[in-house]
Amino acid sequence: MKKLILVLLVVCCGVQISTQQNQIFSPTTYDSRWCNNNQDLTYEYRTSMYHFILKLFKSITVRGNLNVVFSPHSIWIIVAAIAEGADPVTQQKLFQLLTLPKEPCIRQAFYQLATSRVHPSNDVNIKNTRVWLFDDGVTVSPTWYDLVAKNSLLEVAKAPIKSNPVGTAKEIERIMSSRFPRLDLSGNSVLLDTMDYNGLWTTAFADAEIERAPFYNLEGEAIGAVDIMRIQRRVRMGYNEELRMKIMELPVGSDERYRMLFGVTIANHDFKTVVTDFNIDHVFDLIASLRPSLVPIDVAIPRMVITSDIDMKVIMEDLAVKDLWTDPAVTRYISNPPALPSSFVQRASLVLNNTGLSYASPEPATAYSTRTGLDPILGRDFIADRPFIFGLYDAKTWTCLLATAFSQPTYT
Structure with a gap:
């Protein structure tokens, strides 16, 4: 059985492709050496990403029965990599879906921001893998590959998809740390994506403050x-x-470079609504509305482990991306023969527990009448004992690395 080997194609075929093969591919790319990206494009990048994130959030959470975790950040990067090599018509559609600008140098600045959000450390463990797996018989365009490799958009790998689909499926299971029973290997490539999070709060929840408690639906049952x-x-x-939702932020990591934002509705407001x-306005309004409390607030959130396996091909079809899977013209500038991915899957996992880097220092008791410094409707607590949403964010750019909807206590 041939063994799947992750390889940098610039080594294995970048200098081996013949002139005739080179003529197949389109030079629809840009030379990053001439880009001057000294300007701060953080706001533009964040706005671009959030337009796409919200489309994904609605489609994925509804299909996931409002109980799912996924990485919109990673999906955005993968779709951007596809767009950079797609035929001109499809490329513009994908750029519009991602709200990416036409100017190549600005897109490159966006990519630099997106791919530098995760920093390996001992206190916050985030593992992200983005792979486009091609059949052994497919030759990838070195021009397109050079672009996605230099911008760290995704890895390219080869496997015997056609000659040994069973062995390939086992290797995919190993890479993804998950089995996809309905994984379709009928095409000449598949898109694989993983995002796993396990981190330490900046301030820990005390062991003594964990209790088994009921979780309610919006009807109070x-x-x-x-x-x-x-x-x-x-x-x-x-x-x-407008959403009748209160938001709370908790810092993660030694330098608070990540944040968790939790959102819970009040007055039995419909969670699905x-x-x-x-x-997009709600997102930025919620972030802008955050204010520090002047007194300690009672915080209660569930301890949990959430894992979701998502068929992203179905989600992308929800967003009108349909030709990518069936029309060779769409990817003729990416590979020869044109890549026709038969699957696009993401596995995401997130662990929430009480461990942290330090414990909260006891504060002197304050009278209940002492002002919190917050909107009075927020009260003096944040209790997530009914359906809620939360996400992991990079504190510098507010990139949403993981988004979660929790409505059924099935993972505890």
């Missing part, structure tokens, strides 16, 4: 039980009147 982690601490909170009504 107990539908299960979760391990609730409790702490009293000063936090940043905000409120959105919140998910489907989210827009």
Whole structure:
């Protein structure tokens, strides 16, 4: 059995492709040496990504029965890599879907921001793998590959998809750390994506403050039980009147370079409506609304492990990306023969527990009448004992690395 080998194609075929093969591919690329990316494009990049994130969020969470975790950040990068090599018509459609600018140098600046959000460390463990796996008989365009490799958009790999699909499926399972029973290997390539998170809070939840507690639906009915982690601490909170949702931020890591944002509705506001009504303004309004509390707030969130296997091909078809899987003209500038990915899958996992780098220092008791410094409707607590959303963010750019909807206590 041939063994799947991840290789940099610039080594194995970049200098081996013949002149005749080179003529097959289009030079639709840009020379990054002439880009001057000294300007700060963080806001433009973040806006571009969030337009796409919200489209994904609505489609994935509804299909996932409002109980799912996924990485919009990683998907955005993969689709950008595809767009950079797609035929002109499809390329423009994908650029519009991603809200990417036409100017190549600005896109490159966006890619540099996107691919530098995850920093390996001992206190925050985030593993992200993005691979386009091609059949052994496919030759990848060195021009396209050079672009995606230099911008760290994805890796390219070869496998005997056609000659040994069973062996290839086993190797994919090893790479993804998950088995996809319905993985389609009928095409000449597949897109693979993983994102795993396990990190330490900047301030830990005490072991003694974990209790088994009911988890409720929006009608107030107990539908299960979760391990609730409790702490009293000063936090940043905000409120959105239109969504009737309050937001809380908790820092992650030694230098607080990551943040978790939690959102829970009040007054029994319909959770599904919140998910489907989210827009770009809501995101930025919620972030801007965060204010530090002047007194410790009662915080309670479930301890959990969430893992989701998502058929991204179906999700992309929801977003009107249909020709990529069936029309050779779409990817004729990416490979020869043209890449026709039969699967696009993402496995995402997230661990929330009470461990942290330090414990909250006890604070003197304050009178209940002491002002919190927050919108009065927020009250003096954040209790996630009913459907809620949360996500992992990079603190510098507010890139959403992982997004989660939790409505059923099935992972505890």
